[in-house]
Amino acid sequence: MSAPGKTGGGTERNEVALGIGFVVLAFACIALMVVDHRESHLERVRQVLSVAVHPIRVLVDLPVAAWESASHSLTARRELLEENERLRREQLNANFQLQRLATLETENARLRELLDSPAALDHRVLVAEILAVDLDPYRQRFNLNRGLANGVFVGQALLDANGVVGQIVEVGPFTAEAMAITDADHALPVRVNRNGLRTVAIGTGDNNRLRLPYLTNSADIEVGDLLVSSGLGGVFPLGYPVAHVLEVRLRPGQSFADVIAEPVSALDRDREVLLVWDTATETSAVEDPSLVSELQ
Amino acid sequence: MTLGMGNRIMPALSLLAALMLAAAPVPGWSASFRPEWVPVVLLFWSLVAPDRFGMLTAAGMGLALDVLTGALLGQHALALLLVVYLCQRFQPRIRVIPLAQLTLMIVALLALYEFVLFWVDGLAGRTVPFVDRWAPVLSSTAVWLLALAVLDRWRRVAHARI
Known part of the structure; x- marks a missing residue:
């Protein structure tokens, strides 16, 4: 013009x-x-x-x-010593729990053999870093520094040290976009760890709240209950911690109760997350072997 | 109206800076007040040099913004296209109106921009809070006045009054 x-x-x-x-x-x-x-x-x-x-x-x-x-x-020596001390304690604690886990695992394998059901699957993980790039403020999404080159795929589960973080929604050659479990468009099949009650945890758009809208007033759920991934839906591996129930409000006039839960993963503080491959359904993946480790 | 080399680099740099600011991390509480950097800078340049920063630039910047923010491909492109088109359509008139009226027009265009984004989100079935959506219009207007002060001075320095 x-x-x-x-x-x-x-x-x-x-x-x-x-x-x-x-x-x-x-x-x-x-x-x-x-x-x-x-x-x-x-x-x-x-x-x-x-x-x-x-x-x-x-x-x-x-x-x-x-x-x-x-x-x-530039961290001070004193801080490093403190951190070292703290990590040592955590390591001791973790090792102690691992010992128990080892016996439980053999016991579980033996019981599963008795029941003739396949053993639980192993998972392979890769550490990914969250890029400090803000996406749409109305949606809980973030970029990761891993992409197709590392074998990342759409629908892959993301965990951190505490529990489930989210899933991959888009993959580029060098980066991937992930959606957190608290995104308003995200729903995640969960199970109450105490009694196996199955339901769906839905994101609220607030990064430390989940909603459980499909529980009836008579459902057996209490404040403090741990919700773990149920493995239904095929995206998230079975049995990883998702959230703690924070509030159960019964609504006598309605058919469903109002249940709010708080995610266990540090969604707003994480800088590193784990990408999970289900080794049974794994596709060919090329990645840096130094960053890959086996998760029990 | 030959454009010097300095005047070629500045628009490109400011548009790149706008894209970066649109993706830069901000503290959570201020996230919904993030100014819409890209439309503000784009509107400025399309008012200053309409023959060089037109709808193609708008569509290109929009696509970049779509990919960067993970929006529907074409969403920001359409919104930017619309405001830049209106800006260019009424550009001969806009150029002669006083600053207060110009700012009002920009507020209207930015509101329209937000509306298009909001509307497309709604049509695509994405959940968006309605109220938070309008906060960027205010902050963007502040940025517009700032851009007018900063970029206009730059333009004068580059000796290329159009």
Whole structure:
């Protein structure tokens, strides 16, 4: 389009050209949205664009990463000693629990053999770092520094040291986008650890609240109950901690109670998360062997 | 109206900075007040140099924003396209109105931008809080006034009054 401020006829033609350009581009955008929403043909387009904007993600993440490495190298000796001491204690504690776990595991395997049911699956994990890139503030999503190159796939479960964090919703060549379990669009099949009661935990958009809307007033659920992943739905592996029940409000007039739970994973403080592969359904994956470890 | 080299770099840099600011991490409480950096900067340049920063730039920036924020592909592109089109359509008139009126127009355009994003989210069945959506209009207007002060000075320094 040429410069404005021309005489009558030119400006008019200009406006028409502008209008046509707008209509064409707007239709292109709408078509793109419809296709993106309804089908999944745009995976490749997204991947290419994802590479194109990758430098921006890296640049945005840079100050945070630099600050972190600087504060790591500048930590005082006393703090390091304290941290070391604390980690030693935690290690001792964890080892103690592992000892018990080992006996329980053999016992479990023996019992399963008796019942003739297959043994629980092993899981392989890979550490991924959360990029300090803010996505839409109304949705609980984040970027990870692992992508197709590491064998990440859509629908992969994410854990941290405490429990379930979320799942992968989109994968680019070098990065992946994950949705936290507290996203308002996320639902997760869970089980009450105490009695095996199955239900669904739904995100609220608030990063430390989950809702359990499908429990009746008479359901056996109490404040403090631990919810673990039930393995139904096929995304999350069975038996990882998800949340503690925070509040049970019975609503006499309604058929369902109002149950609120608090996730056990540190969703707002995590910097590193674990990507989980179910070794039984594993696809070919290429990754850095130094970062891979076996999880019991 | 030949454009110097300095005047070519500044718009590109400011648009890149806008994209980075749109993705930069902010504390949780301020997340819903995050200004819409990209439309503000884009509107500024499309008012200053409409022949160079038009709807194609808008669509391109929109797509980048879509991929960066994980939105529906084309959502931000459509919203940016609409506001830049309106801006260009009425550009000859906008250029001569006083600052107060210009700012009011920008508020209206930013509100329209938010509305398109909100509407598409609604159509696609994504859950969005209604009230929080309008806070960025206010913060973006503040950024607009700031951009007017900062970028305009830059433009003058580059000696390229259009």
